[in-house]
Amino acid sequence: MKKLLIHGVVAGLLSGIAGIIYLNIYQEALGTDYNQIINAGAIIGSSVIGCMLMTLGYAALIKFDKQNWRGWLNILIAILSFASIIGPIGMSLPLDIEYPELFPGLVVPMHFFPALAFLTIYPFFNKQNKTL
Numbered sequence: 001m002k003k004l005l006i007h008g009v010v011a012g013l014l015s016g017i018a019g020i021i022y023l024n025i026y027q028e029a030l031g032t033d034y035n036q037i038i039n040a041g042a043i044i045g046s047s048v049i050g051c052m053l054m055t056l057g058y059a060a061l062i063k064f065d066k067q068n069w070r071g072w073l074n075i076l077i078a079i080l081s082f083a084s085i086i087g088p089i090g091m092s093l094p095l096d097i098e099y100p101e102l103f104p105g106l107v108v109p110m111h112f113f114p115a116l117a118f119l120t121i122y123p124f125f126n127k128q129n130k131t132l
Helices: 002-030 040-063 067-083 086-090 102-112 115-127
Strands: none
Touching: 002 040, 002 102, 002 115, 040 115, 067 086, 067 102, 086 102
């Protein structure tokens, strides 16, 4: 269980770092500034929380001895990642923000970073086929 917790934290931090890098590249390339709406702390915090929720799902599979349901859990994670983009797409930005139409292009991809990081580094934390 300790290894699973470490997996969630590491995936969350990697996802947060990727999000911050993406934020800086996006803002620099398009000449926008969304720092009053989204910042590094929010990106890292939401990434870690997302990965910890995935960790809870994997822990539940272990607790209830349902490791063969891992594929279904991964599908649920993907569906929830897609569902989470509804918020930023419908978000109303303050009137003083320039180029509000570019904001979804910034935050929508970030909603997939936690799942991508969690599932990408999974093999490094699962050396055996028997356990999660």
